[in-house]
Amino acid sequence: MAKKILIIEDEPVMLKTLELLFRKKGYEVVTATNGKEAMEQIRRYAPDAVITDVMMPYLPGTEIISRLRHELKNEKTPVVVISSVELDSLVEEVFALGANDFIRKPIVPAELVARVEKLLVS
């Protein structure tokens, strides 16, 4: 059975691109355009991996990770954060909250896929 990936991104073009990229690789993809919707999708679909942006309406990516890890007590689902923010403090924060990887924009698509695949295998 195909693994399920939740992509959370408020930029529609980026979201569509990433969705099709992972679909092509054989994953089942669920999407969300804001934090609120993302939490609903996590509860409904229990994805195998989450890819999230940081700056988003309603709930930022950091809050999603925090809720996933602490509220839903989900320690297993790997979370990959993508962001164009270059602050080292943000990287430290997302890892402290429980993210598994951080990728800066601009993204190398092959690298993103490889990192997600690696996390899913491990």
Add this chain to the structure above:
Amino acid sequence: MRDLFDVLQQIIPYPFWARYIAPYQSWFEAQPPFIRFALIVIVIATVAILCMYALLSITRLRYQWKQHRENKFRQKAEALIIEHVMLHPDIDISPPEQVALPDAVFREELGLRRRWQKQVLIDVMMYYHKNFAGKTAQVIRRLYIQLRLDKLSYRKLRSWRWNKKIEGLHELSEMQLQVPEVTMLELTTSRNRVLRMEAQAAYIRLSKNEPFKFFDHLHGRLLPWEQLFLFEVITHTPGLNIPSFSRWLHYAENTDLKLFCLKLIVHFNQFNAIPAVMKLLEHPNAQVRAAAIDALGQLEAVDAEDQLVQLYVDQPVECQVAILRALGHIRSGRYLHFLKEEFLRSQDYAVRKEAARAIIDHGDENLIESLLQHAPEERRRTLEHCLDPLIKS
């Protein structure tokens, strides 16, 4: 007044005239002059408002129609890029220069005959080039050239409108295409501040050999905001050929440029520039001297310490504070006594505070303890203020 009706009769179609206006002609002519004048004004204003509303509606409809047309085209372009570039079967296995370009598909599906079509496609490509790196970005760049979209960007550089020139510069620098140095140099000294800033940024990004050559031609002011913008570009452009900024400390007559170069020297830790920075200690402008002193401090130039202390007495407070700060950064310990004297003697609070900071930076616990016990009350409070880790300034 009869003339006015004659003119109207010629303009307005006869049936309309006969039915709606002619019956009122005698009534209108019987009115006092100011009432007639007011009526004419009301009629003109009403007609003008109706015309404005009509024009506004037409403009809005036209704009909406254009937006709709562009959105549809944009979606089509995005779908093509996803399908033929992002999901290209060769993109993961072949080098980017060997990936077969889908230019024929783009021409066939998008037409690309109209200027607006080309512009929308450029915008979409810029978005992808900005957000995706690696082979994807390289293939998008090749496609941009193959579809001859660069021609449109180059043409914008020749536009008389400054915002078009900026657009062109943006597009060409994002796609890393060469722009003739003469053209860019001319724009880097433009009277328009925004255009000048963009041109300088583009020059840094695109010039392979001498990305800072435009510094030689900089005559006007380089405001703090512009310096910040350039600093961002310089520090975020990968693979930039960084020169020794000391050469502009010598030759440039522009004070702002000297100040900016001092910041760059510190950022890039250009220790070989210390002798050139020391020469600025004799500069007639106190702001330049203070910036040079600060730079020497941040570069921890031990050799400059003697000269800084010698200069101290004749300097304005701004430079004295900078000297004390620099001694705190250098921390050789040779002038700890001088710092203590200044801390106890000076009547200026800024000087006392900076001297206290410099003493703390030296980390001499015995001296700090002795000052806390024996210094006058006001001095002691200043020292305690500086020792508080929660107070930053």
